[in-house]
Amino acid sequence: MTKVRLPHELIDWIIDHLHDDRAALSACCFVCKAWLASSRYHLFKDICLNYYCDDILALPPPSMFAVAARRLTLSNKKFLPPGIEHFSSINSFYLVVLTPNADMLTRIPLLFSRITLLELNQVRFDSFAHMVQLICALPNLETLTQHICSWIHQEVDQPLAELRLPPRLHTLNVLSLRHHVFLDWFNALDPLPPLSTLRLYNVGEPHVSSMGTAIKRLGGSLQHLTLELCVQNHAGPILFPIPSRNAPLTTSVVCIDFLAGSIDLNHSVNLRSFTLIYGWPKLLHRILLTHARHTQLQHLILTIYEGEDNIPNLDLLDWRELDHFITAPSTAFRLMDFTVRVSAHDRVSFVNQEMVETRFAPLAGAAGMVKFVSEKARLLKVEKSMSMRGPVVLNSWGELVSR
Known part of the structure; x- marks a missing residue:
């Protein structure tokens, strides 16, 4: 029988394919000396x-x-x-x-x-x-x-x-209780680095002005923007109350007007994806409607809390208006998908894909564009998949939020 000797480049390609399988990589280490270095390259x-x-x-x-x-x-x-x-x-x-x-x-x-x-x-x-x-x-x-x-x-x-x-x-991810300190220094720089990705988490009322200035100054370089509103700080008081059916109308209007007026996306003409976490539909709609120059915007994500009595806050979306907003020829938007994530406060969410498809999706003519994702299930899956596969297992926060 003639022995078949594989080229070393092909062996390296096979081992590279196993980069996330520790058991297989460990077995490869014992095949032969030629396989050892490539296997260790991924193991360690x-x-x-x-x-x-x-x-x-x-x-x-x-x-x-x-x-x-x-x-x-x-x-x-x-x-x-x-x-x-x-x-x-x-x-x-x-x-x-x-x-x-x-x-x-x-x-x-x-x-x-x-x-x-x-x-x-x-x-x-x-x-x-x-x-x-x-x-x-x-x-x-x-x-x-x-x-x-x-x-x-x-x-x-x-x-x-x-x-x-x-x-x-090109990428800045920040979760801080003192956003404004770093952002005030950032806004004073001249020139700014051409950031293409900006993710700001735990954004409270004291940070909004600095955040708005940073987004405006980045202008056309910004392609991916994620904002997580701080609905509750560590001391307890709510900074941005999330409107519900029983919330006073004046409170909702003040919050929406204040935030929508501070987040100016008119200069972000190359924005391709926008994620708003723990916001609410009317705020997202106001931001996009006020600043409708985003010819590049393709991906939109909104994370909202589940409402009281297991009633999904998806009711707060005006689905017919959303459909017109996405599909009307007069708008500059060319969205490929709009993902709604629903998060329960302290229990498993009762909102599911079937509820979205039977109760809400029929109202939206943009069939297949609006998708539902359980936020709690998504985070559990991401945390599991983002575990570092080296000798010590560790979750990287920066890689977790980038998913």
């Missing part, structure tokens, strides 16, 4: 350095972890541990639950200047200026995620005037 692409990282860092260079790692997570550290310099080939860096000292902030840009993705997850800086200095010192940064970051000195010390965000930055 995600490395987390936390309390128990001494054994990994003590390996003599070049260790298989340092060579294969492309996404590095540093968790619960106040300084950069010895040996971390061998991971200088990574392209994504995650700082999670830590308080960096001055040495760490100085060395990170020197060791990891090539990273294109930085995620700051529950990082407590000494000051706001220190956080900005770290971000601006990474010349190749393309994606920046800030998730509940804070600083010890609460007074805002302004960063150096000459600091600028990296010129290649």
Whole structure:
């Protein structure tokens, strides 16, 4: 029998196809020596350095972890541990639950200047200026995620005037209780980086003005916009009451007018997708109707809460008006899909696809365009699928919200 020897490029392609199957990759490691490097390349692409990282860092260079790692997570550290310099080939860096000292902030840009993705997850800086200095010192940064970051000195010390965000930055994801501080500094920059994706979460009333200015200044570079309204802050009072059938009309009108007047999309002429989370249909309709110059807008997503007595807030949508809005030749919109996500407050949502199809969809002539998604089921699925498949399983907030 003649032995068939596959080209190594074909073997690499097969192993690349198994990049998310740890069991198969582990089996490939034992097939032959030629398969080992390619299998390890995917097995050890995600490395987390936390309390128990001494054994990994003590390996003599070049260790298989340092060579294969492309996404590095540093968790619960106040300084950069010895040996971390061998991971200088990574392209994504995650700082999670830590308080960096001055040495760490100085060395990170020197060791990891090539990273294109930085995620700051529950990082407590000494000051706001220190956080900005770290971000601006990474010349190749393309994606920046800030998730509940804070600083010890609460007074805002302004960063150096000459600091600028990296010129290649195109994606900004932010969840913060002090959005306006970062956005006010961002709005003062000249020029701004050409952001194509902006996702702002936990947006409350104090942040709306700064948010509106940032959207307006980004103008034609903005292609994907996600806004999550803060319906309730951590102290309890509601910032943006979501209108219901029993809510006073004046409250609904004030909220809609205030937000619709602040979110000016007239300058976002290249906007392709717009997601409004925990908003309400009339607000979305007002924003789009007031700023109807979006010839590129293709994807629209609205996440709303389920109403009282298990009655879906989908009743708040004027489906005939929505149909006319999407399909009328006089409008500039060319939507491909409009997805409605329904989220229950503390229980499983009673709204389902059958209810949408039988009760609401017949009223919309744009058949097949309006889709329903259970928000709770969607998030559970996303969290499961976004688990990092490296030696340490970790959920990345930035990748979670990008889905």
